Amino acid sequence: MSDLDIPHQLAPILDALTPEQRAAALALGRVLVLAGAGTGKTKTLTAGVATRVALYGMVPARILCVTFTNKAAAEMRNRIVQACGDGMAPSWLGTFHALCARQLRAEPDVAHLRPGFDIRDADDTLTMVRRLIKAVPKEQLPVPVEGAAGDAKQIAKMAERIARLKEDLVTPEAAPAHVQGMIARAHEKNAFIDREGWLFAAGLYRQYQALLREQNAADFGDLLMWPTLALVHDTIYRDRWSRRFTAVLADEYQDVNRAQFLWLKMMSEASGELFAVGDDNQSIYSWRGAKVKFIRGFAQEFPGAKMYRLEQNFRSTGHILDASNAVISHDPARIPKTLFTRKGVGMRIETLGFAYGSEEAEAIAREI
Template structure:
């Protein structure tokens, strides 16, 4: 098909952007509006119609995958391969420039690129030289990379009044010197050095300004300070700069991206043509209307309104779960109904704000033997911080566990190096004893001295005290003590690589998992049974990439993806938006953009859910629906309701929640306001078991047991409680009971000996 015919098939705003005269343009491309199509057609238009030579075109993307896709699609639009055109990532193009102009950049001709592991190994050596045992290589690397993303050298770092920052700045200085001596550049250095090339070598910069008459940038909202400076320095007065982005999908501020670059664009470049791509080719009209209403609450935006001509579709489902287990059960039941109707599992996605939320859904999927894949991340029990905490628990259970010993002897870092560990290994092999036994003998016999002896002695004392303190304690308390006393939580709370908060949340979720665990192995103690359970859960159900399996992912990982059915879960105040963002307007707006991204991943079906109570640090606490649910107009929502049951009275709902039946059933909205944080009562009675009116038939009561969700029962050991869930049939029936004194427990019904209270 000719390019002219291809252009005719574009919608009017797309065509306006593609055929714009050679001037600077900002294309506000909404979710699902065909931005890649516009970019590739623009390049083809420049070559075929504007008669631009391919070597005059520079196209910048953020991923190698996007760059490869762009090259392929351009090749399909123009009759001859566009040789000479540069298409690549910021760092890929910077690398190409530095290879061509290594002398001008002050580099050796054979300079080598450090990957993340190489960078941290070098920093580890520098920390040893400096005698600093408190900082982690990853922390220092994150600091250096962040400074480079801001365009700062070590000499530019402001250390006034910051002792820790002065140490980091000194390490940055030493790191720069080591890289210079070794002819090495890291990832951030590629762009920083190439930007300095533009500034310090104006003749060279002007050469490339004349060459690249057309610069096109994808995902412009994700540019950081250095990337934007690099573009501004390269774009001359005669350059046609074509920037495509969506300020409503700017969700990477935490890693240095600056959405304000889009707002500055019109001020810093003269005569900018702004084109809005608002027709969406992905989602139903109802989903788009909800997303528009939500994002309209952000004040700092350039403005657009998504629409579709594909029809309204069905309403967004809203499910108020009793707790996170009820939420996970509901979602998995919906997925079972979805697949039973002949739909692929891979077209169903569960999206959550933080990685820690995946555990309840992973467990529910494994119970039902449904294959799943954690996209862009690891399964809960495979995450490094969880494996570290479990290793401490393994040592508490069995000090002879050498694998656990080696994993945590220097985690968190306590100044015990590889040489010391090699010595312990050698002694263990020679004596045939566990490493723990070797360590205690060496300490008792005085075979260790100096700092090494102090560090090893401190570790031995930690394990001994943990073993003593955990003796006879509930499993939840053992997990709490192991995480707290080992220093793991404090260690990750100090992380400056942007991931510390998520790691702390995962550790908290491990405590929740311990609090919910029920030991069904009569011949194992509770801790050993839990450790076995964790090892088994790390196994079977994870699907391979490309297999037909349910997709689990964080909202950040979901950007750029789409699914026929999406479950947006855990939409609660303090969780989404996160607690840290509630009092920070800029962060709150980014959280709202993240919710907007989640809504617009759905093509046909969208379900939003929240829990009315959630376990935090092992304790059940009341939760309230997020303000983001309140910001979606009632006419776009329908609550998933019970059939033939009585709703919980208003007086027992957490204050600030929603009135049952207020969506799509003629009810009125609650008087929720962001200022209310009282949370309501913590001792709520659970509602009757919810049976989805979406696509599940009503479930008959369990006639064999005579029990139902919401019933008060008595247990010989745990006392009185309330049934919150039932699973399975006949002798395999499991019941979840929330006990007043012992918390929530899963019990095998035929062994539990429950009686009505």
Template sequence: MSATPAAAYPGPDLLGRGVVVGAGAPVPPGFDGVRRFVVDDEVAASPAALAAVLHHRWLRRQRFVLELATDNDALREPELTSAAPHTLPDDFAFHRERLHFLTWANSYDLRGSHPIWWHGELAQRRGDATAGTDADIILPDGRDAWVDGGPRGPLTGPVDAALVHRESVGLGRLTVQGEAAPRDALAADQLAAVTHRAGPARVIAPAGSGKTRVLTARLKHLLSDRGVERELVTALAYNTRAAQEMRDRTAGTGASIRTLHSLALWICNLDERRDVIGERDQRGLLDRLLTVARIPNQDPFQPYLEALTEVRLALRDPVEVEAVRGDVDGFAELFPRYRELLAERRLLDFDEQVYRALELLLTRPDLRRTAQRVGTHLLVDEFQDLTPAFLLLVRLVAGPSMQVFAVGDDDQTIYSYAGATPDYLVDFDRWFPGAEHHALEVNYRCPPAVVDAAVSLLGHNQRRVPKRIRAGLADDRPRATPVTGTSLVETSS
């Protein structure tokens, strides 16, 4: 282990690096007046509040001093819960894992006799980098480079060396961050969303405003212009048709594009592979578990299928579902028996993919880490149609960094039967703190009279994001952005 070069510490102000010191340690040089936080046993037991504060400072690259007055090994111990997904609060998160991530993501270790920048150390161990003098490392081509630990994206100004992100180093690579502009033809509001700098983002995209164009352009921008590794980026579509359209528009990029159910099934398969059954086989299983009256022209199993969806996608308690519906006698007892029968036969139905994936993410930290790697940068389409189960899935996969790029329109929620609500988009900051907001304002699909009528009608919605929508003019049409900036250079080991 080598010391961080004295000339490099504490790094450029733009990087916003903090320091971790031992219990009772004095303020280190260069950090006078910087806000100090203490992580002791009490904070480690209830970490949500401090994690929220540190998350905002990490996103904004604000330096901090963190006094580590608790056992770091205990702080980084993986979390799990055996609580059923439908019993968890809406804002459930593994806050201790968030706190540990934010403690070390962009901080020097000053607990010893000299400062250590662990991401630079890892770049030397896993890559072909050598210790730097004026920056963290020297790349194989001789350039100085900083290993950035902040939210991945362009800085607000220049630094005096190349940038390699800790995410790349974690993969054993030395990918120099690219800065080229998107190559897609984009209007001004679309370009602002696509070039969102870093951290979570909400993009309000009314009908006809270019939602899919923005989502796919953002995906290509991350992969081709900024050089984010494909293993770390996943785009989520609501259905297979939308997913295929996104694949067609990003052909040749190697982008990972899935439906929410496809992501859930992949997570389930990390544990064990099961056959996926359709509704006909579901009815067969219910027929084994239920004794119901056969009434002509009535489907005795449909209410139970709907009740299963309410528990597993809307995350409602089976007892509550049975009581409220009134047409699924014995459902509270049926629910665990039905799931046990699926497990015995190594089967998954459509909704069980999601519910089982949640259980695995909550109880298996090893699988959660694997899922969080592919969800390091998560792009989510039709965010307004997420059910409670889908929202929890997205938040667990997005992990402690919460780098979610969400596109949707709160005026177009259509799946409320499964618990979907525009609240998830309206209150986006509650689920993904520190998010930046972008709005697409031009409807390119409809003439002015139709747009004006729609705006008047939608204005009656009580829960919505205030928005401006107008018909497109000739000057609004998307234009290609001139290609500028530094192209991607990769020096991987």
């Protein structure tokens, strides 16, 4: 596409991009932007939204743009408004939970809820789990949970397990069989699993969800689980929602869990437009359900998808990038890319060792 075809209001945002960033922002269809650390991923994602509005004529209200934090959503909204003008930012721009809450508000029955339902936060969840555990006779509690009525750590563990089941799209009714399968797989691998604790969590989940429904309330896990299950299993619901959007864009794609991946896939089904930005080398949230396989398997999941690599780092010096490239090279499953910089080699890296965290903190403070 020649510069003559670029609308004047879009030119400044595209002119500020590198050739690789620009090519990615202009691409349509299933697009994966592999953006290394410090390579301008937010700028590229913002340009991708602005391009769809100002160049391809997509209506902002029909663009779905997902971020992981409210701060990132606000920053992106401001940049799009600066580039395209007031009213040009997607109205469906926000975090997974915010957008799914909006979707669930529109059709609460998919979660067995009534209009005007309440949303329970993490503290509310802990309070409810504590209340349910306290009602269980002590002799029926598994050994690790015996003191849970007054043990905040055990209460948090049970709440976390319920949340993990929801992230895996496991309903209360399916939880016992799902947990039995987890236990069987662990035994096959001779791996440790808290059998009694997980079985207890599965039963607790059913009671917890019943309490939520009685209160006409949803927790954070419900906001994503129920719309996603409806998208997967109800073709009419999926068609209705996916046809609302002409494009779906997602930030930090390396951090999506199974529910988030399926939600993005289903919501982009009608349009065939999924613009995902992320870096498999920055996937650090597996402990909370993120699965790096979704970004690494993007091309297999979406045959014909385009991939753009952003490798020019604008933040670090040469020594830092050489070290990070060397460390990352030991991961044989990574998507190949090599970061480079034009900032010079910089200071050499200094490695320090400490016996205790307090010593490390003191040394950092002295250095600063």
